[in-house]
Amino acid sequence: MQTTGGDDGKAYSRLFFALWPDEATRQILTRLTATFSAQAGKPVVPNNLHVTLVFLGTVDQTTATAIKQHACDISVEPFELTFESLNYWQQPKICCLTCKDIPPQIIDLASKLDALARQSGLQTDPRPYVPHITLSRHAQSAPEQAITPIVWRADAFCLVQSSSEPEGVCYRELQRWPLLNNFN
Ligand code: 3AM
Numbered sequence: 001m002q003t004t005g006g007d008d009g010k011a012y013s014r015l016f017f018a019l020w021p022d023e024a025t026r027q028i029l030t031r032l033t034a035t036f037s038a039q040a041g042k043p044v045v046p047n048n049l050h051v052t053l054v055f056l057g058t059v060d061q062t063t064a065t066a067i068k069q070h071a072c073d074i075s076v077e078p079f080e081l082t083f084e085s086l087n088y089w090q091q092p093k094i095c096c097l098t099c100k101d102i103p104p105q106i107i108d109l110a111s112k113l114d115a116l117a118r119q120s121g122l123q124t125d126p127r128p129y130v131p132h133i134t135l136s137r138h139a140q141s142a143p144e145q146a147i148t149p150i151v152w153r154a155d156a157f158c159l160v161q162s163s164s165e166p167e168g169v170c171y172r173e174l175q176r177w178p179l180l181n182n183f184n
Pocket of ligand 1: 050052125
């Protein structure tokens with residue numbers, strides 16, 4: 001895992017839990033962003049497309065190891081998300097896809113991961129969780145176009161590292177846990 005040194009001598013990395021798309025879904029999303037006008041902002045690079053579950057922030061290695069161990073205990077059934085609404089969110093200036101019907105399993109998964117992060121001493125986003133796929137950033141308005149609903153089958157969740165590279169932010173999957181893997 002790529003880390004940066006903190007003032008306390010510990011190694012830190014910027015982490016989040018996410019759903020990661022399969023190749024077919026990534027291609028559909030990439031084709032969609034390619035149709036955006038300049039007003040819709042800068043498209044997210046294909047390898048960074050994801051659904052955030054919980055943003056963990058900057059985490060030391062000991063905490064990250066504990067979180068990874070406890071993530072094995074999370075039991076949620078696989079589920080399907082249908083992304084059918086294209087939105088502009090003014091405050092973060094992003095264009096994103098959301099679902100009209102949110103399956104309870106993703107709320108359950110995000111809330112279990114959020115609890116795990118808090119129990120590990122991390123502060124997480126207090127806002128209600130809204131599943132979304134950020135398609136572009138630095139946007140001024142939503143793209144005015146109809147979209148074909150995109151079905152995303154979620155059968156695993158991932159821990160992802162965010163690092164700043166000369167070419168921009170890069171997200172890299174560190175570990176993956178199948179859904180239902182440890183269902184009791
Ligand atoms: O899923 P999206 O792309 O909307 O904006 C960041 C990105 O969200 C968000 O975490 C995702 C992976 O980087 N993020 C970054 N800093 C954050 C923070 N302090 C944050 N979310 C909540 N609190």
